[in-house]
Amino acid sequence: MRKAATIRDVAARAGVSVSVVSRVLNGTGPVAPAKRVQVLDAIEALAFRPRAAARQLSQGHSDTIGLLLADLTNPFFARLADRVVAEARSRDLQILLMTTQEDPHLEGQALDTLLDRSVGGMIGTPTGHNVERWEKLSALDIPVVFVDRSIAELDQVDVVSIENIDSAATATRHLLDRGHTRIGIISGPLDTTTGVERVQGYEQALRERGVARDDRLVRPAPFRGDHGADVVAQMLALPEPPTGLVVANTAQVRVVLRMLSQARVEIPDDLSVVVFDDNPWTELIRPPLTAVRQPIDMLALHSVELVHARMRQKLPPAPRRVRVPAEFLERASTARR
Amino acid sequence: MRKAATIRDVAARAGVSVSVVSRVLNGTGPVAPAKRVQVLDAIEALAFRPRAAARQLSQGHSDTIGLLLADLTNPFFARLADRVVAEARSRDLQILLMTTQEDPHLEGQALDTLLDRSVGGMIGTPTGHNVERWEKLSALDIPVVFVDRSIAELDQVDVVSIENIDSAATATRHLLDRGHTRIGIISGPLDTTTGVERVQGYEQALRERGVARDDRLVRPAPFRGDHGADVVAQMLALPEPPTGLVVANTAQVRVVLRMLSQARVEIPDDLSVVVFDDNPWTELIRPPLTAVRQPIDMLALHSVELVHARMRQKLPPAPRRVRVPAEFLERASTARR
DNA sequence: TACAAAACTGGAACCGGTACCACTCTATCA
DNA sequence: TGATAGAGTGGTACCGGTTCCAGTTTTGTA
Structure with missing residues (x-):
């Protein structure tokens, strides 16, 4: 196996200097039309491809x-x-x-x-x-x-x-519009901006409608693990359980749904659910999920x-x-x- | 912003040659313990990190x-x-x-x-x-x-x-064992090995049980697009439609299921379905899908x-x-x- | 026709590592 | 005690591009 051609091989074959070849390659300077053609031919003939590492080394990035x-x-x-x-x-x-x-x-x-x-x-x-x-x-x-x-x-x-705030507010309003006042939200961790902002949107919608916020219904869950399921279970075990739920933590949507299904919570009869992020599988789930679709x-x-x-x-x-x-x-x- | 340290900076600071530093870095030769420590200290002090591009250029890979x-x-x-x-x-x-x-x-x-x-x-x-x-x-x-x-x-x-052949044979046998004899299979394109092998497994299972192969029930579908849905629809429109279906084309599972759902085909009452590849969403689908899980x-x-x-x-x-x-x-x- | 400006060209340093090689210095063994 | 193996070290060519700069040719304009 012959070694791959370098820029110097190309220069030699085209009868020009490496500078010219480099200029043809990058358009960084003037090259006479005739020589350009010679260089291009040589590149073609030798199947030359510039090594990315060499370029990177000399350019620094x-x-x-x-x-x-x-x-x-x-x-x-x-x-x-x-x-x-x-x-x-x-x-x-x-x-x-x-x-x-x-x-x-x-x-x-x-x-x-x-x-x-x-x-x-x-x-x-x-x-x-x-x-x-x-x-x-x-x-x-x-x-x-x-x-x-x-x-x-x-x-x-x-x-x-x-638009995290808007999206969460829209999702929450959707539930409020349908008569729900006990609305739970599972957000991402509150040290992430998505976590914080979506809760803000949720709170904003509640405020608009004069619904009081209940701390027990506003719960963050880590992105990893199945913690979201536990949190929802706790909400449902409250004396006044929520009738609506916003799952604003994309990573927890799956585990929450699994848990609800196992607990035989009927959607939407027992609980109305809005999830963040719509993926191709959500429409195959029974019932198909109301969702915030991220573009x-x-x-x-x-x-x-x-x-x-x-x-x-x-x-x-x-x-x-x-x-x-x-x-x-x-x-x-x-x-x- | 100061420029990042190079191996020569490290060598200078440690009072050794670049060769020594390189050897410390890669363990490619002997270095006196005392010098090794000096070099390590210098690397630490300068927060030196070898540039991957430089290494790649000189090593060639x-x-x-x-x-x-x-x-x-x-x-x-x-x-x-x-x-x-x-x-x-x-x-x-x-x-x-x-x-x-x-x-x-x-x-x-x-x-x-x-x-x-x-x-x-x-x-x-x-x-x-x-x-x-x-x-x-x-x-x-x-x-x-x-x-x-x-x-x-x-x-x-x-x-x-x-083990594509085995897996497809197992899936097919599972349906045969349950009394199905009209079994359809949607495979990947027949110019892919997964396509060919899974069909082979399917045929092998049929042969074992003496069930004749019907060409109209063995249909490949491209990986892209929704073609799998059409193909299944055609099968179901046959005079003797299949009662069992193996979806051996991972990429088409979703569209096939969507089509079946839209066509109000009841699973498993109207059609028993086995799919290739089990993903976390399959268990949320109603009914949960019998599947070949790829490790x-x-x-x-x-x-x-x-x-x-x-x-x-x-x-x-x-x-x-x-x-x-x-x-x-x-x-x-x-x-x- | 003369001369400045622009187009074009090639040599060579440089990017930051690796690795070969020659050399020095010990330690070991006969 | 001298020969010798081997650890330890540094100098430097090299990998394959880019780019600066000085020198040459061409072009344009007065």
């Missing part, structure tokens, strides 16, 4: 984006990854994939690795910890975009997410677009906060009380 | 594995990606993610890119095309492992998959282990074919005829 997601087992993140990969390809960017499994320690390791690779940019769903390391990435001029969630302390970082393709599009623009320094330094509206889908899991 | 999956929207591949990422991390390998969307053209582009990046290895679910490019990777001594599916012509490539963690483990071993040239050249057994889960979607 790469066209690879680190994608740090919580958990690919969650269909929301899986579909997000799918779209991000597609958007990246259309911009000739590569995706280095890592997962945190919602574990700050793993997240820390992943961030270190990403630094070594001198990725050109980062898209991530932060666990909420490792603030110093995220800061360090930014300090090294590596563009970072948070998607879905963010970290409040890091207000210099770009964020792309859905995943928009989240992916904006995230990639944003890192890409920052990588090319096409954007003023001020941090961007992109908020895309989510769609509310009424199906059969919610009913008049 | 990288510790990055290209992961080329069909489609992250399919929970099977998403969970596979999740496990592959985890296995890779525990071996200090990185994952460069790409998707083919089942499109040979996109797959071709992705393979080209992977070549440029001089990835150290590849794990992929081939579309069945681009044979020359896969061969080229192998010819360049880049270890390739096919997972889930493979390409028959490329018999020199390692493969990790489930995704094993598929991931073996794939990564295999590329890793090949990357370190720890394996004899003969191609490995790892076949892991799949589990059969009886639930409520199949019943006696």
Whole structure:
């Protein structure tokens, strides 16, 4: 097996210097039309492909984006990854994939690795910890975009997410409109922005209608594990159990539904349920679920677009906060009380 | 912002040569204990992290594995990606993610890119095309492992998959045992190994029981699109429609179920259904689905282990074919005829 | 026709590691 | 006591691109 051709082989074959070949490759300087053709022919003939590592070494940065997601087992993140990969390809960017499994320690390791690779940019769903390391990435001029969630302390970082407050308020109003006043909400952890904001939206809707907030009906659950199921069970065991439920923690939707099914809680007769995130399986569940659909393709599009623009320094330094509206889908899991 | 430290900075600070630092870093040669400590201290003090690109350039290969999956929207591949990422991390390998969307053209582009990046290895679910490019990777001594599916012509490539024939035979026998003789099967395209093998298993089970094969009940469907639904509809419109159905095409399970639900076909009363691949949502569907569960963690483990071993040239050249057994889960979607 | 500006070209340093090789210094053994 | 193996060390070429800069040619304009 012959060794792969290098830029010097191409230069020799085309009868020009490596500088010219490089300029043809990148369009970074003038090249006479005739020589350009010779170079292109030589590239073709030798099947030359520039080594990414060499370019990266001399330029100091790469066209690879680190994608740090919580958990690919969650269909929301899986579909997000799918779209991000597609958007990246259309911009000739590569995706280095890592997962945190919602574990700050793993997240820390992943961030270190990403630094070594001198990725050109980062898209991530932060666990909420490792603030110093995220800061360090930014300090090294590596563009970072948070998607879905963010970290409040890091207000210099770009964020792309859905309108969490509005969406939660809409979901809650939907239940209020149907006569429910005892409405439970399972949110993400309150040290994540999605957790906090969705609870805010919920509270806002209650306030609008003059319904008092009951602490026992507002419960966060971690993203990992089955804790959400326990929390719902506790709510249902209250003297005055809720008749409506908002599951605002995407990762807990499945376990909550499983628990309700096992406990023979009839939806929507015993309990009206709205879930966050609509995935292709929700419509196969009986009854089909009323859901807040997150526009995943928009989240992916904006995230990639944003890192890409920052990588090319096409954007003023001020941090961007992109908020895309989510769609509310009424199906059969919610009913008049 | 100060520039990041290089190996020469470390050498200077520790009062040694770069060779010594490199040896400390990689354990590639002897270093006096005292100097080792000095070097380690300097690394610590300067927060030095070796640049991956530089190492890759001089070594000619990288510790990055290209992961080329069909489609992250399919929970099977998403969970596979999740496990592959985890296995890779525990071996200090990185994952460069790409998707083919089942499109040979996109797959071709992705393979080209992977070549440029001089990835150290590849794990992929081939579309069945681009044979020359896969061969080229192998010819360049880049270890390739096919997972889930493979390409028959490329018999020199390692493969990790489930026991497709057995699994399909088991699923079919399960229906035969319950008195079904008109059994339909929706397989993957017949130019994929999973498609062919699962049909073989189906036929084998029929033969064992002396049931004649009816061509109209053996239908492949592409992985993309909703074609599987049409095919099932056609089967059900036959003069003698099937009473049992094996959906052996993971990607079509969802659309088939949706169609059955819309057509008000009662499962299992009108039709007993066995599906390939069990994902966390299948048990939430009414009725819970009888399924062939693919041991995704094993598929991931073996794939990564295999590329890793090949990357370190720890394996004899003969191609490995790892076949892991799949589990059969009886639930409520199949019943006696 | 003369001369400045623009287009074009190639040499070579550089990015940050790895690894080969030559050399020094001990320790061991006959 | 001298030969010798082997640990320990540093110098430096090399990997394959990019880019700066100085030098040459072409073009445009007065």
